[in-house]
Amino acid sequence: MAVITPVLERADANLPQSLDRLFDLVRIQSISTDPGFKAECRKAAEWLVAELRALDFDASLRETPGHPMVVGHHAGANPSAPHLLFYGHYDVQPVDPLDLWEAPPFEPALKEVEPGQKVITGRGTSDDKGQLMTFVEALRAYKETKGSLPCRITILFEGEEESGSPSLKPFLEANAAELKADYALICDTGMWDRETPAISAGLRGLVGEEVVVKAADRDLHSGLYGGAAANPIHILAGILAGLHDGTGRVTLENFYDGVEETPSDIRAMWSKLDRTAEKFLGEVGLSIPSGEKGRSVLELTWARPTAEVNGIVGGYTGEGFKTVIASQASAKVSFRLVGRQDPGKIRESFRAYVRARIPADCSVEFHPHGGSPAIQLPYDSALLNTAKAALSEEWPKPAIVIGMGGSIPIVGDFQKMLGMESLLVGFGLADDRIHSPNEKYELTSFHKGIRSWIRILDALAA
Known part of the structure; x- marks a missing residue:
């Protein structure tokens, strides 16, 4: 712990400038699905290349038939540590209907919504610019404190995730040798609640x-x-x-x-999350589960x-x-x-x-x-449990292992095409209004997300 304390302190001191950099990225209107914003998507990619180069990454903009990829490489201080590939996306959803926004979507701001609770507002703050910048800022704090990174890092940022990622598979195929690492880190997920971090172990x-x-x-x-x-x-x-x-x-x-049946300890963990059928279905005007009898709603939506x-x-x-x-x-x-x-x-x-x-x-x-196919990280995976312990050090409540009812295609692509397990850790919340007007990202998610990645990187490198 003492080894990374200065890195965590640097992340805290950097927070005002980290917010400024996030605001600069959010101001770029990188809407991938609308051809009218092609130049803005390229501008976002170029902005990220410049940021990575400032951290001594060998970073470049890679052309595709659509919007460009951003790829960066950095050698770590420990050659025996795992090689990690971090994935995020710089493109965002369209802002329609514009008249429902309380403030211009590409003019980010820090807003206090309740005493002690501040949020960052603007399109892309949660999906996915704020999330990917937690990782970049974690790297910055490491570099500024230690002069190097704890392990070898490859960065892959794409600009078409919100429009179906048509260029991604061909790019992975063409650059498989360059991009292959020991593990992939994916930030496009969320927490269980404001105090409880989560790692997604399964995708249907x-x-x-x-x-x-x-x-x-x-x-x-x-x-x-x-x-x-x-x-x-x-x-x-x-x-x-x-x-x-x-x-x-x-x-x-x-x-x-x-x-396979979900392990009993995982089901016991889920049972403590207080997600009853009445609460879950009550939000949509229902109350009675319709799936397999005798199973909880979390098991039905995550593991069946x-x-x-x-x-x-x-x-x-x-x-x-x-x-x-x-x-x-x-x-x-x-x-x-x-x-x-x-x-x-x-x-x-x-x-x-x-x-x-x-x-x-x-x-x-x-x-x-x-x-x-489904993606399932073994519940006893060393990768998962190392990250779980690191996250639990940062947040008020211990990290939990969850499933996801939907799918994230890139996870399957990494597994099938590059032979990599993926660690899915993100800091978004269910009420972040991604894809909707008035998108936001909690300041705590951003700040403690940076600190969380510092802890995870340190733990994986060790």
Whole structure:
């Protein structure tokens, strides 16, 4: 601890200037999805290259078919320490609707919202400029105090995360040897609450599928054909209803292959977080969990697979009434995956299930909509537990290990393409209003986020 105390103190002393630098970055209107802001995205990338070079990184702007990447390398003081790759993104979401902002979105400010609680306002403060700058400022405090970094660091900042990252996979493929490290650090996540840091150990995978059931060669008069002709809406509705049994389990053959039970100590940790079904679902006007019986809402959303119908279309849906038997019906279905579930096998199992329920005089078509495996860091991983202990030293409450119901594609790319485990640590909060008007980032998240990375880097280097 004594070794990094001067580094932590330097981070504290640097905070006013660290805020100034964050404000400078937030002022750059790097909206990646709008071609009108192409020059601003490049300006943000160039700004970051300059900041990294000021910290003695070998940093450069790398061209892509879209917005440029920022890549930087720095040798560490300890050649036996792990090589770490840090990832973040400098692009931001559009600001619409502008009239709902309480202040101009690209004019950041420090605002006291309650006594003792200050927030940094502006687009990108939480997603992801404030988050990535916690790491940069941690490196700065290290350099200014020690003259070097505790381990070898590679930086990768992209400028298309908010627009689907079309250039990222080709860039990783083309530069795999340069970018490969021992571990990846990803900051685009959040805390459990204002006092409790979190490490995300699991990300659910995804399989998307559109199914189209076809019957007659045209829409039919329900008076003339009703009771005799196959109705594709009935067929599809029955298929979808059969995806779950009475206990909420998915009925597809071999669906649970690769699904492991969450360790009892992790479930015990989650049970102490006071996320009841009534509280969680009550926020959206519900109260009764609909998934597998006997499991908590955190386990259902973090560690269990799902089958969900996301849309269904068939027949006449306009104003008034039209008595027809539709010629076809379609649905969009998604599966969230966990553990070692195979996206390809899940897709084929679903298709086999559907085909077995199509009448002989009807047909079915399938249209895939993406597929990615789940990511699961072992709960007993040394990487995870080292970071957990370091975070617990900084915050009022011990760090917890959580899951994430959604997915972060870059984590899978790092694992599949570069063979790296990822450590997901971020300091955003649920009420940061990312992607919405009036985005903010807590000053405490920024300040203690810098200090947290200092502790994590020191612990990993040791």
